[in-house]
Amino acid sequence: MxxxxxxxxxxxxxxxxxxxxxxxxxxxxxxxxxxxxxxxxxxxxxxxxxxxxxxxxxxxxxxxxxxxxxxxxxxxxxxxxxxxxxVSHDKRTIKLKAPSCITPWLLPKLMQFQQIHPEIDVELTSTIKHMVNFATEHFDAAIGYGDLNKLPATDKNLESDLLFEEKLTPVCSPNLCSDITTFTLDTLSEMTWLHATPEKSDWKLWLRQLSKNTEQPEIANLKAKQNQHFATLDLSVNAAIQGFGIAIGDITLAQTELEMGRLMTPYSLDISSGKGYFLMRPKSSINSSLERLIDELLPNH
Structure with missing residues (x-):
């Protein structure tokens, strides 16, 4: 020893x-x-x-x-x-880490939580990363992204719950499509595709499913005449809002923009990516304040 x-x-x-x-x-x-x-x-x-x-x-x-x-x-x-x-911190302060792309969904819930519980402060740290290491990052809770068939938090010292499943569909600004009366695949290929990943994986996944649904194998290989790449999902969707092209967006994350009419979904098909957003926290960090926030984010908790 x-x-x-x-x-x-x-x-x-x-x-x-x-x-x-x-x-x-x-x-x-x-x-x-x-x-x-x-x-x-x-x-x-x-x-x-x-x-x-x-x-x-x-x-x-x-x-x-x-x-x-x-x-x-x-x-x-x-x-x-x-x-x-x-010992040293006021447990009425919750330190929360979340990927920037989830902000449109998360901020209204945090604002509602603060109105109900003004005595509890939530310190939100935004990041482009989708995971957290609680041993080196000192947060009370974090929102992560991962496969639905296995929770990101497999550690017995962590709690993890699914917030929502990712469902993808093309989204664009209504202004971009004001002169288009019918959306066809030719229409789609003429538009600038906005990508959140270098591999263009979201577009490929959606096109493969559309190909299966329509029994048209050639659709899986459809290409855009012009492409634009971004580092994160929220950047590609923001570009779509500004009319720079058409992006693959998550239905839940885009809900507010869709309701406000800043985005539209020109195609009826939305697909599950097999992934989702999870709320993770160490069991040792759970306290009454955090439990209240969990109840806000997870209504069925």
């Missing part, structure tokens, strides 16, 4: 390095030098008398012992963080 326990700085350095598998990338996240991170890892390995990483010319890989140690460190640091927050 080690004569002295590792410091939290060493453990945190190990955790970030295990995520990045690069001393350079870990140093950038920790805002220290690469040498400082390397020394912390070496000190930790010497203290434990085990090798945690295999050093390679182009990066790192965890050893068997390092892989065994990682989830234990994540759990320990998470418990320490929760203990500190429980």
């Amino acid at each position: 080690p004569s002295r326990l590792p410091s939290t700085k060493e453990l945190h350095a190990f955790l970030i390095t295990a995520e990045e598998l690069s001393f350079t990338a870990a140093a950038l996240r920790l805002n220290v030098t690469q040498g400082a991170v390397s020394r912390q890892i070496i000190a930790l390995e010497q203290r434990l008398d085990v090798t945690l990483f295999h050093r390679h010319a182009r990066g790192l890989t965890l050893t068997v012992k390092g892989g065994e140690f990682l989830p234990l460190v994540e759990l320990a640091l998470n418990q320490i963080q929760r203990a500190v927050e429980q």
